[in-house]
Amino acid sequence: MGSVFQFLEESSLITLLTLCWLSAYCFATLWIFFYKYISLAKMVKDEQDSLEAILQGEQRFPRDAIFISADHRDVSPNIFSLWKNKAIKHSTTGLAFLSIIASTSPFIGLFGTVVEILDAFGRLGNSGQVSFDVIAPVISKALVATAAGILTAIPAYTFFMILKRKVYDLGVYIQMQIDYLSSAK
Template identity: 40%
Template sequence: MISTLLNYLANSSAITYIVLALLSVYTIVVFWIFFYRNSALNRLIANEKRSLEILTTSQSKFSPLSLLNQCSNGVASKEILHACEINIIKEASVGVSWLAIISSTSPFIGLFGTVIGILESFAKFANQSKVAFSIIAPAISEALVATAAGIFVAIFAYTFHQIISRKIYELNIYLKAQAEIIVAKG
């Protein structure tokens, strides 16, 4: 397997190296965003869940743990609380759009690498009068590695985007519930 990969890299063009390098950077970015955002969102959700429980079980107007309390400085205005919700969600969703961008562009980057690889393979065979399928097939299969790499990156980017989006939605629900309780307690 390693010898096949090394052989592939040895016979690859500069475009293939660029495509694989870009997809490698994409992979690193995808995992970094996911682990960073996921851990931050898990903390925020746990905190806001505790804050909501405090609001529903006590007579206090604000939970000291709540980000809404910190943002609004204890003001129970519906407009201020709504603005705070928006600000908190905006900060919580930093980097999520990159997951969507990477999930949609990485297959095309891989496909670009494949097309270039196939064009180079056919250019190598252009001077030969007869070329058997047994000679063309390995060249095309090597070119398809770029597409596979692009799809590989896209799968993780899309999956992580969906997970993070769901957590942002959950955080938003907790914030909205708290805001409604705070306004109702007036």
């Protein structure tokens, strides 16, 4: 634990800001994933149940507010399209931010590393001849920001792909309901 505090004391302001930024990204990644995963799982389950009820003849239309107020005799393909677009738009909220986190985190970490290395070489250049024993720890310390960026990007990308698949599943269940109801007319 003492080495963490020592690292923080010896790091430049840019490196600390970079690590704070990546920490915020990491927190946002976890928050978005857990929130969206739970809500998408519920939406997929609801649409799966709705499809089963329609196929078994227990209900005539999907369980959505659009169909409650619509006249069931005159439900047009436009209403189905509106329903699907509304559900997909709602289910993809937050996914773009996960994609941004996944793609920018390594660059943010690399920025912190480059600034730390430039600062270190500036300080080491003033002292004259420098050996590998002096440079290696400086570079090692500077690479922490890059590692943090990659460590932040990997879960963000993984979670993005998991949620994207859930949205796809939701879209499939909605489209199956639309196809069945359109063919039943």
